[in-house]
Amino acid sequence: MTQNKDAFSHLNKEQREAVLTTEGPLLILAGAGSGKTSTMTHRIAHLIKDEGVEPWQILAVTFTNKAAGEMRERVESLLDGPVNMWILTFHAACLRILRRHAEVLGYSNSFTVYDPVDCKAVVKAIVKEEKIDEKQFPISSLLGKISDCKEQEITPQTYRTAFGTGYREDVIFRVYERYEHELKKNNAMDFDDLLLNTVRLFERDEAVLDQYQRRFRYIMVDEYQDTNHVQYKFVRALAEKHRNICVVGDDDQCIYQWRGADITNILDFEKDFPGAKVIKLEQNYRSTGNILAAAHSVIANNSRRKAKKLWTSADEGQKITYYRAEDEKDEARYIAQEIDRLCTIDRQWKDFAVLYRTNAQSRNFEESLSRRDIPYRVVGGVRYYERKEIKDLVAYMRLVENPDDELSLLRILNEPKRGIGNTTRDKLTALAGVRQESLFRTLSDPDVQDGLSAKAGKAVHELMETLTKYHDERANLLISDIYDGLLNETGYMKALEDMNNVEGDSRLENLLEFRTVIEDYQKEGGDSLPEFLEKIALLSDIDNHDPSENAVVLMTLHSAKGLEFPFVFMPGMEDGLFPGWRAQDSPDGLEEERRLCYVGITRAKERLCMTSASYRTLYGKGSYTRESTFLREMDPKLLVGDGVFQKREEVMHGRSVKIDGYSNPEPYRPFGGNIGSPYDRMGSAKREVHAKKKAPIALAAGDKVFHNKFGEGLVIEVSGNVVSVMFDKAGLKKLAADIAPLKKIQE
Numbered sequence: 001m002t003q004n005k006d007a008f009s010h011l012n013k014e015q016r017e018a019v020l021t022t023e024g025p026l027l028i029l030a031g032a033g034s035g036k037t038s039t040m041t042h043r044i045a046h047l048i049k050d051e052g053v054e055p056w057q058i059l060a061v062t063f064t065n066k067a068a069g070e071m072r073e074r075v076e077s078l079l080d081g082p083v084n085m086w087i088l089t090f091h092a093a094c095l096r097i098l099r100r101h102a103e104v105l106g107y108s109n110s111f112t113v114y115d116p117v118d119c120k121a122v123v124k125a126i127v128k129e130e131k132i133d134e135k136q137f138p139i140s141s142l143l144g145k146i147s148d149c150k151e152q153e154i155t156p157q158t159y160r161t162a163f164g165t166g167y168r169e170d171v172i173f174r175v176y177e178r179y180e181h182e183l184k185k186n187n188a189m190d191f192d193d194l195l196l197n198t199v200r201l202f203e204r205d206e207a208v209l210d211q212y213q214r215r216f217r218y219i220m221v222d223e224y225q226d227t228n229h230v231q232y233k234f235v236r237a238l239a240e241k242h243r244n245i246c247v248v249g250d251d252d253q254c255i256y257q258w259r260g261a262d263i264t265n266i267l268d269f270e271k272d273f274p275g276a277k278v279i280k281l282e283q284n285y286r287s288t289g290n291i292l293a294a295a296h297s298v299i300a301n302n303s304r305r306k307a308k309k310l311w312t313s314a315d316e317g318q319k320i321t322y323y324r325a326e327d328e329k330d331e332a333r334y335i336a337q338e339i340d341r342l343c344t345i346d347r348q349w350k351d352f353a354v355l356y357r358t359n360a361q362s363r364n365f366e367e368s369l370s371r372r373d374i375p376y377r378v379v380g381g382v383r384y385y386e387r388k389e390i391k392d393l394v395a396y397m398r399l400v401e402n403p404d405d406e407l408s409l410l411r412i413l414n415e416p417k418r419g420i421g422n423t424t425r426d427k428l429t430a431l432a433g434v435r436q437e438s439l440f441r442t443l444s445d446p447d448v449q450d451g452l453s454a455k456a457g458k459a460v461h462e463l464m465e466t467l468t469k470y471h472d473e474r475a476n477l478l479i480s481d482i483y484d485g486l487l488n489e490t491g492y493m494k495a496l497e498d499m500n501n502v503e504g505d506s507r508l509e510n511l512l513e514f515r516t517v518i519e520d521y522q523k524e525g526g527d528s529l530p531e532f533l534e535k536i537a538l539l540s541d542i543d544n545h546d547p548s549e550n551a552v553v554l555m556t557l558h559s560a561k562g563l564e565f566p567f568v569f570m571p572g573m574e575d576g577l578f579p580g581w582r583a584q585d586s587p588d589g590l591e592e593e594r595r596l597c598y599v600g601i602t603r604a605k606e607r608l609c610m611t612s613a614s615y616r617t618l619y620g621k622g623s624y625t626r627e628s629t630f631l632r633e634m635d636p637k638l639l640v641g642d643g644v645f646q647k648r649e650e651v652m653h654g655r656s657v658k659i660d661g662y663s664n665p666e667p668y669r670p671f672g673g674n675i676g677s678p679y680d681r682m683g684s685a686k687r688e689v690h691a692k693k694k695a696p697i698a699l700a701a702g703d704k705v706f707h708n709k710f711g712e713g714l715v716i717e718v719s720g721n722v723v724s725v726m727f728d729k730a731g732l733k734k735l736a737a738d739i740a741p742l743k744k745i746q747e
C-alpha cells in the first residue's frame with residue numbers, strides 16, 4: 001500500500017484508522033464536529049489515490065444536494081482534479097439506476113417523474129371520480145398517507161390486510177390503489193417511488209442487483225442517522241456482496257423522525273452487519289470547550305441515546321452569552337447590533353449565522369439587519385417578503401386598493417386554484433384588451449363569467465364579489481380586518497389548511513406572521529392602506545444583492561445540519577417556540593427538539609449567543625413567554641447574561657433551579673404542566689381569523705355597537721346589508737353589515 005502520508009498527517013489516530021479501514025462494514029459513530037464528513041472525504045480520496053480503486057466503483061450518498069456538492073468539491077481538491085464518481089443524494093442515485101432498468105418493473109426507461117404538484121392533481125381527480133368528500137379527506141392528507149405507506153413499503157394490498165376495511169381505511173385503500181394504477185398507466189413515478197422502485201428492482205432482478213453490487217465495491221453514507229426504512233434497504237441490498245460499507249452519523253443529530261427517519265438504522269448497524277468495526281471519533285475540532293460543554297449539558301437529558309464523549313483541545317473560549325430581550329423587535333435589534341460590533345477587521349459577514357426554529361422568525365432579522373445595512377441571505381428559504389404566499393396576499397390587498405391593478409389580478413386569479421388555466425387567462429386578458437377595459441371589469445361581467453366552465457365561472461364570480469366588497473368598504477375597515485377577511489373569503493387560508501402537511505403549515509405560518517406586520521403598523525398609528533402597501537413594497541426590494549456574496553446567513557436549525565460558523569446566534573429560546581408547543585406533549589417529540597438544539601449549538605466554532613423575548617408577537621398574537629427548557633438544562637456556569645431562570649429557586653426534575661421574584665405575568669408552571677393554549681399561537685391566530693367569518697350579527701336601530709376602527713356608536717338604521725351607525729367620534733357611517741367588524745354592546 002502506497003499510503004500518502006502527507007495527506008493524512010493532520011488526521012488523528014481514529015480518523016486515520018477510519019480512512020485506512022477500507023474493507024468490511026464500518027460505522028463511524030461520533031458527535032458533532034468530530035470530523036465525520038472530513039474523514040469520509042479523505043477515505044474516498046485514499047481509495048482512489050492510494051488503493052487504486054476506480055472512482056466509478058465508489059458510491060457516496062449524502063442527504064442534500066448542497067452536501068453532495070460540497071463533498072465533491074472537497075474530494076476533487078484532495079485529488080487535484082475532477083472525478084467521475086457517484087456522489088449523490090439518495091433520490092438522484094436511484095433515478096440514475098431506474099433510468100437504465102425501469103422496464104424490469106414494467107415502466108419504460110423514459111418514465112416521467114411526478115413532482116408533488118402533479119401527484120396532487122392525480123389524487124384530486126380520483127377523489128372526484130370516486131365521489132369522496134374532500135372535506136373529510138383533504139387531498140394532501142391522502143397524499144401524505146400514501147407517502148407514509150411508501151416509506152414503509154406498504155402496498156395498497158398490504159394496507160388493506162393490515163388496516164382492515166373500516167370506512168376511513170377503505171377510502172385510503174381505494175385512493176391509494178387507483179393512484180398507483182394511474183401513475184403506472186402514465187409511466188410515471190413520484191419521489192417515493194424512486195426509492196421504493198429501486199429497492200423492488202433489486203428484489204425482482206437478481207442480475208441487475210448483482211451488477212450494482214459488483215460495481216459499487218465501496219459504499220459510503222453520510223448522516224446515516226436520518227435514513228428511513230426504504231433508504232436503509234437500498235443501502236443494505238447494495239452492500240451485501242462486498243460488504244464494504246461505511247456509514248457515518250450521530251444518533252444525537254437525528255432530526256427528521258417527523259419525516260420517517262428511523263434512528264434504529266444507525267443504532268442497529270452492528271446487528272445488521274455482523275463483524276462491523278465501530279470507530280468513535282472523540283475529538284471535536286470545531287468548537288471551543290464552553291460550546292461543547294453547553295451542547296453536552298443539553299443532550300445529556302435525552303434518555304434514548306448512545307453515550308458518547310467529545311473533547312476538544314481548544315480553549316474554553318468565551319461563555320455562551322444570553323440576552324433576554326423585551327420583545328422580538330428588541331431581540332432582532334440586539335442580534336444585528338452584536339453582529340455589527342463583532343464583525344471587526346479580520347471577520348466577514350458570512351462568519352455569522354442566525355439559526356431559528358421556524359421560518360416565520362426570519363422577518364425581524366431581515367429587517368434589523370437591513371436597517372444597519374448588513375448584507376444577509378436566507379439560506380434554504382426565501383426572503384420573507386419574496387415568499388410566494390406573502391406576495392399573493394399583498395397582491396390581494398393591492399386589488400382591494402386598486403381593482404384595476406392587472407398584474408396583481410393575474411397573480412392571484414388562480415391562487416388558490418379556481419380552475420383557470422393559462423389559456424383561459426390569456427383569452428380573458430385578450431378580451432379585456434379588445435373591450436378596452438380593465439381585466440377586473442371584464443371579469444366582473446356576468447356574461448363573461450357564464451362563458452367560463454361552471455366551476456371557474458362560480459369561482460371568478462365569488463372572487464370579484466369579495467374584492468368589490470372590500471374595495472367599497474376599505475375606508476371603513478382596519479387593514480388587519482381587510483387582511484383577515486381576505487384570508488377567509490378568498491379561500492387562500494383554507495387551501496393551505498387543507499394541504500395538511502409541513503409545507504402548508506409553514507406557508508400558513510408565514511401568512512399568519514404577516515398579521516404582526518400589520519399590527520405593528522397600526523400600533524404606530526398607521527391607518528392608510530396605500531401607505532401600508534408602499535411601505536411593504538419598499539421593504540421587499542431592499543438591496544437585491546447576489547446570494548453568493550459575503551453575507552450573514554439566516555436559516556432554520558434543520559437546514560444547518562452538517563454546517564459550521566464562527567459565530568452562531570440562536571434566537572427564540574422560549575418554551576412553546578423551541579421546544580415547539582407541539583413537542584411538549586410527547587417525550588419523543590421533546591427528545592427530537594433537544595437533538596435539534598444540540599445540532600444548533602454544535603454549529604458554532606467560536607461564539608454562541610442565545611436570546612429570547614419576554615414578550616413575543618408571532619402570527620399577530622402577543623404573549624409573555626417562559627425561557628426555554630433547554631436553557632434551563634444548560635450548566636449555568638457556561639452562561640453569562642440575564643437569564644431569569646438562573647435567579648429563581650424551584651425544584652424541577654428533581655434538580656434545583658434558582659428563581660427570584662420574577663414578575664412574569666405568565667404563571668410559572670414546571671415543565672410538563674398544561675402550557676397549551678397561550679403557546680399555541682399559530683392555533684389561536686388561526687382561530688382568530690376563522691372567527692371573523694362568523695355570520696353577521698343581527699342589528700336593529702337603537703343598538704349600541706363597537707366597531708374595530710371607529711369605536712363606539714349607535715345604530716341609526718338597518719336596510720338590507722347597509723347599516724348606518726352614528727359613531728361617538730367618527731360621525732355617521734354607512735357600513736356593509738356582512739363585513740363590518742361590529743360587536744353589539746350589551747347594556
Ligand code: ATP
Nearest residue numbers: 010011012031032033034035036037038285286562
Ligand atoms: P457534523 O456532525 O456537524 O456533521 P462532522 O463530524 O461531519 O460534523 P466535519 O464537518 O467533518 O465534522 O469537521 C468539523 C471541523 O473540524 C471542520 O472544520 C474540519 O475541517 C475540522 N477537522 C476535522 N478533522 C480535523 C483534524 N484531524 N484536524 C483539524 N481539523 C479537523
Ligand code: MG
Nearest residue numbers: 036037038562
Ligand atoms: Mg458532517
